[in-house]
Structures are given as structure tokens and as C-alpha cells.
Amino acid sequence: MAYWLMKSEPDEFSIDDLVKAPRQTTSWFGVRNYVARNFMRDTMRIGDGVLFYHSSCAVPGIAGLAKVSSKPHPDESQFDRKSPYYDPKADRKDPRWMLVDVKLVKKTRVMPLDEMRTCPELAGMITLKRGNRLSITPVTDAEWNFIVGKLGE
DNA sequence: GCCAACGTTGGC
DNA sequence: GCCAACGTTGGC
Numbered sequence: 001m002a003y004w005l006m007k008s009e010p011d012e013f014s015i016d017d018l019v020k021a022p023r024q025t026t027s028w029f030g031v032r033n034y035v036a037r038n039f040m041r042d043t044m045r046i047g048d049g050v051l052f053y054h055s056s057c058a059v060p061g062i063a064g065l066a067k068v069s070s071k072p073h074p075d076e077s078q079f080d081r082k083s084p085y086y087d088p089k090a091d092r093k094d095p096r097w098m099l100v101d102v103k104l105v106k107k108t109r110v111m112p113l114d115e116m117r118t119c120p121e122l123a124g125m126i127t128l129k130r131g132n133r134l135s136i137t138p139v140t141d142a143e144w145n146f147i148v149g150k151l152g153e
Numbered sequence: 154g155c156c157a158a159c160g161t162t163g164g165c
Numbered sequence: 166g167c168c169a170a171c172g173t174t175g176g177c
Binding site for chain 2: 057135
């Protein structure tokens with residue numbers, strides 16, 4: 001069992017959208033970075049824990065807990081000419097972009113990025129490192145436990 | 154295979 | 166809207 005932080009822009013897909021989604025589940029569409037794709041395609045397992053993170057918004061931070069709920073499958077938006085995520089080089093026979101489904105565990109209070117930065121326990125988090133833009137990053141057991149504890153207080 | 158130019162991310 | 170940092174593209 002592993003843990004992950006996954007960024008989403010709430011203007012596009014927020015924790016509230018996940019609460020309202022059918023089966024409180026969404027396919028994690030739109031990732032167009034190979035490192036992030038490889039995590040979903042090669043490393044994630046059903047049941048892995050997910051920190052749902054809001055980025056590019058007024059209060060960036062963790063907004064809820066979720067879990068990986070499917071094996072990898074193709075991101076359909078790569079084939080959709082009308083989608084901003086359309087990839088003209090994608091091939092149905094050999095899809096370039098794979099994703100997993102993510103299911104809500106619970107919406108929490110927001111743990112703002114500002115607060116995360118004040119916690120020495122989180123100083124090593126990849127997503128807090130200067131210049132890091134990766135939208136999916138692994139989280140250690142210690143980081144996960146600390147954050148879940150903080151969110152439960 | 155190098156690397157300059159360009160595009161994107163994401164906090165501020 | 167700015168801009169630092171980083172990823173991708175494409176000419177050579």
C-alpha cells in the first residue's frame with residue numbers, strides 16, 4: 001500500500017466535484033506528463049491512498065482523501081478532438097496516456113500549502129520542493145500519517 | 154544527441 | 166498578470 005498526492009485545479013475538478021460524481025469516483029483525466037503517467041500506469045495499485053490537492057487557486061492545499069479504485073486504463077480525452085487534452089499523436093491501438101480512477105474517501109478541511117510549509121514533518125515532501133511541478137507525487141507513510149492526523153484534529 | 158526556443162505549471 | 170522552474174520540441 002502506497003500513498004500519493006494528486007493535484008487538480010478546482011476550477012476544473014474540485015473535491016466537491018468528486019463528492020457529487022457518480023459513485024464518488026472520477027478518472028484522473030488530463031495528465032500529460034510522462035512521469036505522472038508512469039506512476040499511474042506502472043506503480044499505483046488499487047487501494048493506494050490519495051491526498052486530493054487543489055492547485056492554482058486562492059488557497060492551494062489538501063482538500064480531501066481518496067483512494068485508487070481501478071487498474072490503469074486509457075485516458076479517453078486523448079482521442080477526443082474537442083477536448084483540450086486531445087493528443088493528435090495518440091493511437092487507440094497503443095494509447096499514450098493512461099490513467100487510474102480515484103474514489104472519494106472523505107472531504108476534509110483544507111490543509112493549506114502555507115500550513116504544510118510550517119510543518120517540519122513535511123519538509124521532505126516532493127511537492128513542497130522548490131520548482132517542483134509534478135502533478136502526481138509519492139507520499140511517504142510518515143507524511144501520510146502526519147497529514148491524516150492533522151486533518152482529523 | 155545537443156540545446157535554444159518555446160510552452161506549461163503553479164505559487165505569489 | 167508575473168515569472169521561476171522545468172518539460173518538450175525540433176533544427177542541426
